[in-house]
Amino acid sequence: MAPGKLQLPIALDAMGGDNAPACVLRGAEMALIRHPGIRFLLFGNRYILEPLLVGIPVLKGASTIVHTEAVIAGDDKPSIAVRRGRGSSMWLSIESVKEGQSCAIVSAGNTGALMAMSKLILRTLPGISRPAIAALFPTLRGECVMLDLGANVESDADDLYRFAIMGDAFARAVLGLSRPRIGLLNVGSEELKGRDEVKAAAQLLKASAADLNFHGFVEGNDIAEGTVDVVVTDGFTGNVALKTAEGAARLIRTYLKEAFASSPIAKAGGLLAAGALGAVKDKLDDRKRNGAMFLGLNGIAVKSHGGADAYSFCNAISVAVELVAHHINTRITEEITLTGQLQLPSAPLDAIEGEPD
């Protein structure tokens, strides 16, 4: 968003996350420098927040505290959080989006609770029955958007099709791409052409009246390769893929640390290459890509990592600002409307895609 005089109100669940409220406030302070047009509604305990704000006068001047003492704990079950958490900082901050007091809500709190509350309070956009979680993934060419990362465990062809529209809008807003390439995650064995719902979703995307740049199927290795800008998959596969990649990256980091500590010569080598290795670390720094959106809801809800530090939380706020500035939900709704009459054919799948062999 271009800096300006806009007063863009963002709701922050000031009490959510492992390092709340300190990192939430410090992150908000950093975001103010990046986006001078925003102001904050801080939901949380004023007796904790006010003393902290004394040390951050710039933020204090751009914020309004909405007091509540109720907080959703990190281990609260979503169903219980929804039932008993109505006055909590998380609930009230989401509600402020629904009431039009803020343009977006950012929370580092309990993911399941945030998802459940957001769905309940904001409801889904017209034509969307299942929201999806979208986030960025590093690639050889830059970054790509991947969704769904776990909002659903099963998705049919129609869901996947709508995820593609939502991911496209997300990539336009956050990555600034004009026609993001969209890929459907599938398996590539010659024998198996993938799951029926994935094949049917490909047919829907090919036939779509929406303005989508559909590349076709991609495989797991294509994600980091940067073959496409938007990787569409169901929430089970997406969640496993994301976490498997994180685990693999951690494994390699551990090996490298051990290697550079293994001898005085290796240590010296590590010191000489420290600058270059720092650049690698920076590229792989998850904090840069913090901020997953719950796409498909009637309002912008961004989830920060629970363990986010100030810099990381600031980036989640930036995601929210970009999504607001690019009117992501307007774009999604327009594209869904364009495809209004498109329905998943009820004919058997064989009839949709007759494999020649």
Added chain:
Amino acid sequence: MAPGKLQLPIALDAMGGDNAPACVLRGAEMALIRHPGIRFLLFGNRYILEPLLVGIPVLKGASTIVHTEAVIAGDDKPSIAVRRGRGSSMWLSIESVKEGQSCAIVSAGNTGALMAMSKLILRTLPGISRPAIAALFPTLRGECVMLDLGANVESDADDLYRFAIMGDAFARAVLGLSRPRIGLLNVGSEELKGRDEVKAAAQLLKASAADLNFHGFVEGNDIAEGTVDVVVTDGFTGNVALKTAEGAARLIRTYLKEAFASSPIAKAGGLLAAGALGAVKDKLDDRKRNGAMFLGLNGIAVKSHGGADAYSFCNAISVAVELVAHHINTRITEEITLTGQLQLPSAPLDAIEGEPD
């Protein structure tokens, strides 16, 4: 396998793979040093193989060529390969296992064709309806077995349960573990407890009469963490997870290469740390873990990477030798028999696992 006087015949599809037959033969030569008790049935064109064997007298002395000129190409469709490839090196080598002329078959050829032919010729073990592809994955604690990596695109609870038994037997044979810890791959969001079939498979594993060390659910990051020794999942998720991790590893390798080439000082650092970095490269070397088994078939069929070099192909032969030596299929059949009466309850899933909330 302990070296000895055993004459363990292994069938090799000498013409399968990008580097066949040269790397197949060189790999076989290396395997002979490692396992002096084996001998080879080499299926392929004698006019190509015989001149090559002249230069490898040790292998020549331990091999019998079974001549055929027909070869399955890397891009042949499995269905076509099965119909038209009856006299091919791949077909005949698999058939030699069925006929009892060899104890196992190793091929670096077309994966889909190998799977389809192996299923057709060898058939599945009693009590197994779906075979699975199993392979090793590096972890912080060593290695783990992951399956299914793409033999199926959908799996029900019963399939997953049988994959666990097969993976357990594979880990005992190839990793030499006495009671491998088994994990079911799932998503960990607080709200979502995963797919119904995964939850039902967990119930089957908990109730099983087989000798299984069931750990419970694991998430994607647990794979590289080494939380369990056997990671059980459906072939779609397993294939995507494996390839996503490979892609992430390639991304990091590329970043590191660029970093060490970015300045003279970084280059010098890389040279100093070369030994230590070589150790990391070695740990991540996929060639060490080459050799995926098609588990659940009435015979041992091992798939080497198509691009395998001699060392890599030798490791695939070693996997076959270990599986033969440990009578993997006897173990699988015994465990399946133990669970003979265990059937997936036909009651609705809610009745199987009543979530308290």
